[in-house]
Amino acid sequence: MRTAGSYQFPPMDQVIYGRPAAEALGEEAERLNARRVFLIASRTLNTKTDEIERIRKALGERYAATFDGVPQHTTREAVVQIAGEAKQAGADLVVAVGGGSLVDAAKMVLMCMEHEIFDQGGLDGFETTPERRFGGFRNPKVRMIAIPSTLSGGEYNSGTLVTDTRRKLKQIFNHPMMMPRSIILDPAITKYTPEKLWLGSGTRAMDHGIEAVCSIRGNALVDSVCLAGLRYLHDGLLRTKENPNDERARNDCQLGSWLSAFGLQARVPMGASHAIGHVLGGTCDVPHYFCTAVMMPSVLRYNRPATESAQKAIAEALRSPDIDASEAFAAFIAKLGLPRKLSEIGVHEDRFSLIGNNAMLSIFTRSNPQPIREPSDVVEILKLAA
Known part of the structure; x- marks a missing residue:
């Protein structure tokens, strides 16, 4: 706390x-x-x-x-x-x-x-x-x-x-x-959303909650609400994956998205997953809803030295208290059937330098809990996700 x-x-x-x-x-x-x-x-x-x-x-x-x-x-x-x-x-x-x-x-x-x-x-x-x-x-x-x-x-x-x-x-x-x-x-209005977009955007919402809980400038209310949001999303996404017509599960996912965004509402600064995700979309044309699925496990691994206590709480919210948060999130992504590596979304090592340079222009690179001082630090995270 x-x-x-x-x-x-x-x-x-x-x-x-x-x-x-x-x-x-x-x-x-x-x-x-x-x-x-x-x-x-x-x-x-x-x-x-x-x-x-x-x-x-x-x-x-x-x-x-x-x-x-x-x-x-x-x-x-x-x-x-x-x-x-x-x-x-x-x-x-x-x-x-x-x-x-x-x-x-x-x-x-x-x-x-x-x-x-x-x-x-x-x-x-x-x-x-x-x-x-x-x-x-x-x-x-x-x-x-x-x-x-x-x-x-x-x-x-x-x-x-x-x-x-x-x-x-x-x-x-x-x-x-x-x-x-x-x-x-x-x-009811979400039932027309394609499955990959629904599930992927749900992981994008989880990104808000995870980076807020790990943030260098979070607070007690944001931590508590975001962790509740992660639980709603974890459970609701798996239920809608199993049964797309489960409207209660869709409602829970919407509540989870709202709660996970409490850090954004309070202007709690996000971190490297946001910074890199924005570049993957704007520079590499990757659909925004795939960015978190691919990058978050590697960002968590990179940030673990500075966020160990926060990551234990995140692993618990992902219903996996006995393993690292990065492993828990990767296992969750596998259950959803979403991409897990940069190579699966068409981003290869020849673009890492450009992504690193562009990511350094983001305000969220500066606020990542584990310091990112130069483009090579971003490239280090990208290599973990390759």
Whole structure:
């Protein structure tokens, strides 16, 4: 148990869970007196299910428009295009319905609308760096609501990841008011999510919890809540792997994602798994939901000298108190049938140097519990995962 620290409450109204998304969003739009609700929706949900149409009907005259073309890894080109369309539609509330890329896009759209950035170069200078936590954004007049269909958990923090395709580099942008006003968790809307994405995004949510428990600046509340989240996710993911129609298990997974993100909510700094994962996505085009499955066992091994007590608690949360946390997580990934090595996702040693160099640009490299001082330290972790 940590004996000193602090906890920061996020600028967010509420999490609504276990209710139909359309019904809950209709009530939220009324509560917030929104008149022009702009939807950023999953194309699958919009074109192959009736979920988005239910939302449009629930909004009624408050509905403004829908965009359903957000690419994987959330590119600058996409967010400035969406911002232009949302501005033209007179949006006074933005709602993301789908996976992590859509949630990230919605956060960035708020700031592009506020600053009238409709060309990707206009985002230069706003990105987060090790020397600059916040990039000078104003408080946005328009806020957002998130209705996630995956488990990645990015909706629970005020940062967003956007890829600059010109440089093949995923960057962090941050402002407290990019945090959603509300998050709506409806297990029914997740049943359309492909299995690998569902399971992989669940491990991504676990990444938040594990790195918070191991963080150099965690606190007692975050530790307790994140460990509970890891238990929810461990058990719920295995149950949904066995039976995809188990809605109670899906609900538990959503609760686990929420609880595991408590460190992000409190701005507890993450570590090497986040830093490397962002580079694997932005530079190597690896789906974000595979990054934790491949990297976390090696990050835990690298960090063990500085986090031995925390890792014992993590192993217990993974229902394996008698083995190392890295082994427990690797065994869990095997049960889920997800990739376990970099070579399985097309990343080989000839790219390690580039990944190491780009990872050193991340704020999370600097906050890893076991010091990472130069690119060769990142390469050491990559070799463990090769």
